[in-house]
Amino acid sequence: MTSRQTVTANDMTRGDARRAQIVRAAREACLDTGFAKLTISDIAERAGMTRSLFYHYFTDKGEVADAVIDDTISTMLTKLQQWNAERELGNISKALDDIVRLTRTIIADEGPFSAKLMQSGNAELYIRFIDRAADRIADYFCETTVRDFEKLHGLPIRNIHESFYTLIVGLISLIRLHPETPDVVIRQVAAQTLHIDGYLD
Numbered sequence: 001m002t003s004r005q006t007v008t009a010n011d012m013t014r015g016d017a018r019r020a021q022i023v024r025a026a027r028e029a030c031l032d033t034g035f036a037k038l039t040i041s042d043i044a045e046r047a048g049m050t051r052s053l054f055y056h057y058f059t060d061k062g063e064v065a066d067a068v069i070d071d072t073i074s075t076m077l078t079k080l081q082q083w084n085a086e087r088e089l090g091n092i093s094k095a096l097d098d099i100v101r102l103t104r105t106i107i108a109d110e111g112p113f114s115a116k117l118m119q120s121g122n123a124e125l126y127i128r129f130i131d132r133a134a135d136r137i138a139d140y141f142c143e144t145t146v147r148d149f150e151k152l153h154g155l156p157i158r159n160i161h162e163s164f165y166t167l168i169v170g171l172i173s174l175i176r177l178h179p180e181t182p183d184v185v186i187r188q189v190a191a192q193t194l195h196i197d198g199y200l201d
Contacts, residue, residue, distance in 0.1 A: 019057050022047050023071050026064045035065060035125040069129045073136055076106055080137065084144050090152060093201040095145075100186050107175045130169060138164035149196075156195035167193045 025047035029038055040061060044054045058064040083102055087095045138161050146160055157163050167190060174181060174189070191197040 015057070018049075018053075019067070020071075022049075022054060022057055022064060023067045027068045027072070030068070030122055030125060035061075035122045065125055065128070069125070069132055072129065073133050076133065077136065077140060079106065080140055087145075089148060092149075092196060092199045096187050096190060096196075096200065097183070100183050100190070103171060103186075104175055104179075104183070107172060108179070130172060134165045134168040134172075137168055138162075153199065163193065 022043060026038070026043045029042050029046050033042060038061060040051055040054055043061075043064065044051045047054070058067070079102060083098060087098070141164050142161050146155070146164075149155070170193075171186060171190065175186065187200075188197070191200055
């Protein structure tokens, strides 16, 4: 590797770290201030940099908000990938039980679904997050779990992506607004929506 390539790689690493620093600061600021009232100066100050340096990485508040959303969804997808890797092929009951517990854990976390976020002027950000999260998670299920199920049982439903999208949005709302809902009920709702209740123990 030449010295020029080394410098470029180091610059990219520094740039990635700065970008992550801004995203983290924006996420924290959203919880404290609310996205609607958030300013570039707020984010830059919290990230320990100047406004001009902020604009080196993001063009405006909306772009950094998109980065916050993508970062949060990527964290969720990492947890789903771990669930999928540990899933016992063909054991639908256990897979559904595990994903219900994981979903509840993600929603209960002090993160994108927290009551604090909902009460801090973040309605616009939350709607964007839910829409994008449901879409990407539905894509993930369609590319992984659904294909495994299809090989063994065929597909009991049509419009698969749309069904998963609707289920994800609905379960997020149900668990966030009614956390007392038993896991068995959430499992039944998911199974009935996907028409897989006949495969459960």
